[in-house]
Amino acid sequence: MMNLDEILAQAPKNNLIGNSIIITYAKLQRYEKILCSVSGGSDSDILVDLCQKYDNANKITYVFFDTGLEFNATKEHLAYLEQRYGIEIRRIRAIKPVPLCCKTYGQPFLSKQVSEWIERLQRHNFQWEDDPFDILIQRYPQCRAALRWWCNDFEQKSDGKESSFNIAYNQYLKEFMVANPPQFNISNKCCYYAKKLVAKRFKEQEKFDLNMYAVRKAEGGARKSAYKTCFSSNDSCDEFRPIFWYLADTKNVYETHYNIQNSKCYSEYGLKRTGCAGCPYSKNFEDELEAMQQHEPQLYTAVNNVFSDSYAYTKSYWDFVQKMRNNKNKGG
Ligand code: SF4
Structure with missing residues (x-):
């Protein structure tokens, strides 16, 4: 040495x-x-x-x-x-392990923080209503913090950017969820x-x-x-x-x-990160799945079982965002 x-x-x-x-x-x-x-x-x-x-x-x-x-x-x-x-x-x-957690508590969706708020709302049997905070807190009195997220109740940052404690931090997520309430359990427990x-x-x-x-x-x-x-x-x-x-x-x-x-x-699959295979939080999970299908097909089958609902919901959210942006552009 x-x-x-x-x-x-x-x-x-x-x-x-x-x-x-x-x-x-x-x-x-x-x-x-x-x-x-x-x-x-x-x-x-x-x-x-x-x-x-x-x-x-x-x-x-x-x-x-x-x-x-x-x-x-x-x-x-x-x-x-x-x-x-x-x-x-x-x-x-x-x-x-992750597969057992997802089965027991729900699948991760979008980010740790978003999954946490959604999990809390689901626990209170929230109906994804687009009503003001003052009304919702009466319907769901035990769910204050998550309702503040849902109602964008936190102040914007000093630079004018959206607070990450608000659902608006993820563009059109609220509009998407109101129109497409999740039909599966979401959780960050894994x-x-x-x-x-x-x-x-x-x-x-x-x-x-x-x-x-x-x-x-x-x-x-x-x-x-x-x-x-x-x-x-x-x-x-x-x-x-x-x-x-x-x-x-x-x-x-x-x-x-x-x-x-x-x-x-990295060297053969061309991935930019490692960690839990196919985690739905990754913005590139589709690329990861493609590489997995080619190089580790059994793992590909496993992650598609574990995260199937979250993948489908995420893709549907991305499509929704794209449509909303296109509509906005058309409308000038
Ligand atoms: S990083 Fe792993 S443990 Fe964490 S949410 Fe993703 S799959 Fe679950």
């Missing part, structure tokens, strides 16, 4: 990469029991490579949380990582039982003092906006995101310099 100076001397001449090497080194010195979540995705490939540069990498427990809807390519890739770096990646199974709760329990059981994972600010989406910096301190277990500041270009430099090989999901 090399010391820090040697690692830096051999690193690409790039400030973001240099900084991540120095800070990760410091964290590995300071913490004793470190959890590193491996997803099999391209960011996580860099994370593992970075961690394995140090001689105290043996403080790290690598873990893969198996949601129950994973690409075979991801599983194969975990085996490759284990072999390349001589590490063990522990596979932790979901408390309730994320909870297949991901969040599993990770939380595992962290508590094993008493880690640092949790490392691959999130980049530049990747966008709800996940990155939950964090402001690469580090957050916590009562039980601190959190460190070593490649938080990497840009797409930084990733390219790192991957080329250290000869990082990504899973077949």
Whole structure:
């Protein structure tokens, strides 16, 4: 193993990469029991490579949380990582895998937040009425927060943009749902039982003092906006995101310099992300399905069973939005 100076001397001449090497080194010195979540995705490939540069990498427990809807390519890739770096990646199974959650609670639709509000409304047997908040709250008195979302009751942001707490944040969603009330249960519980709760329990059981994972600010989406910096301190277990500041270009430099090989999901299937196969939250789920049909037909059949209603409802919503936009354009 090399010391820090040697690692830096051999690193690409790039400030973001240099900084991540120095800070990760410091964290590995300071913490004793470190959890590193491996997803099999391209960011996580860099994370593992970075961690394995140090001689105290043996403080790290690598873990893969198996949601129950994973690409075979991801599983194969975990085996490759284990072999390349001589590490063990522990596979932790979901408390309730995604297919079971979807059957029990409902299917995810559009986004985590939207699914949450719809789930609450469905629990109160909401009839998707287009009435004002003051009237609806009398009919559904226990459902205030979700009704505020439905009635666009939150103020717009200071820049004039729609608040993400309002249904109008998703253009024409309310109009669509009034005209086409969902005929199936919608829920975001699979994320909870297949991901969040599993990770939380595992962290508590094993008493880690640092949790490392691959999130980049530049990747966008709800996940990155939950964090402001690469580090957050916590009562039980601190959190460190070593490649938080990497840009797409930084990733390219790192991957080329250290000869990082990504899973077949990227190199053969042409996907831009990995994670739960066919998750309906993905804007590109149709492309993903097409790749799946070609490369992993059994998984294709499975996800179409699990998410069939959500796929159909999402496509119908997209068509609706397109029609509304066309009508608006025609009308000037
Ligand atoms: S990412 Fe999608 S499929 Fe996976 S657990 Fe979350 S909502 Fe369910």
